[in-house]
């Protein structure tokens with residue numbers, strides 16, 4: 001297990017909103033650390049080196065050696081302050097920097113006469129940096145353990161009273177830092193969870209729980225730009241339930257809602273991880289397939305149609321089946337923006353309706369794509 005995985009907050013929970021919350025907290029923690037590291041890290045490393053002055057006052061005979069030790073470990077910590085220095089997550093880099101700087105301080109102190117007892121304050125202060133990096137007990141332990149073992153290894157080589165006094169003070173500091181981590185990470189996770197829930201609600205449809213129009217529009221624009229940049233494929237599938245008004249008229253609006261949910265679930269089953277599916281509004285859905293060719297778009301479109309046709313909806317003790325018409329649009333050089341690509345898929349969907357419904361129509365062949373994109377633009 002990577003150290004960065006171990007030190008991230010272990011928020012658990014089933015269901016999409018909970019997963020969103022956990023991801024949100026993890027991403028925010030990572031982003032904050034990535035922002036803080038280059039600002040705070042160099043200052044801390046400089047402080048560790050500048051404390052050679054204190055070494056000089058305490059034990060001039062060994063100060064050069066301790067100063068060089070400080071310098072060496074500050075240099076080892078330095079690459080971790082920038083993402084370009086070490087190819088790890090910000091949490092992994094912060095952990096490395098903490099290990100190096102605390103090792104520098106402990107080993108420098110250990111070289112001075114009475115250094116560990118005189119300098120225990122500096123070592124203690126370092127402990128209160130851990131709650132900024134770790135947000136779980138396992139993470140705290142993973143960060144604190146190596147410097148703690150190093151300190152006690154050094155203390156064991158010295159007199160017993162030094163081991164007792166520094167060891168006890170350090171143990172108490174460790175306990176307080178742990179308590180601080182538990183309290184602050186709990187409060188922080190709770191406040192981030194509220195933000196995450198608000199963000200999830202704003203981007204998801206309340207009825208079907210799948211991404212909503214606003215989210216789909218953002219994702220469509222993003223997918224379009226990326227496909228253009230990378231010269232990759234992209235397909236949109238516009239999905240519309242056939243004769244849905246009849247369901248509402250016959251069974252009522254609440255039953256219609258249930259069918260909408262069932263259709264969304266069937267579509268999501270058919271799409272799986274291959275694309276981003278969501279509800280545009282009413283009985284209309286959209287699926288974005290990044291990287292899809294015309295061939296794979298047709299396969300996905302047919303899979304969606306067949307899965308919806310096969311799904312049974314139990315309404316008032318009666319089993320109802322519905323179908324969908326699917327319109328496909330594939331990215332071509334004729335599309336100026338994602339709206340044109342979507343309009344092409346929409347045209348194809350209406351063509352599927354006109355040809356009898358429960359079918360997949362594609363605007364993907366070159367001639368079709370051109371004519372549909374042009375008519376959409378007009």
Ligand SMILES: Nc1nc2c(ncn2[C@@H]2O[C@H](COP(=O)(O)OP(=O)(O)OP(=O)(O)O)[C@@H](O)[C@H]2O)c(=O)[nH]1
Pocket residue numbers: 207240241242243244245246248252253254255256257260281282283353357
């Ligand atoms: N139950 C329910 N019905 C909805 C919702 N949103 C839209 N509708 C209904 O969806 C129906 C759409 O009807 P139409 O646009 O005429 O289309 P259709 O009956 O599906 O016919 P075709 O699309 O031509 O196959 C209308 O009756 C709307 O009231 C919703 O959230 N819940």
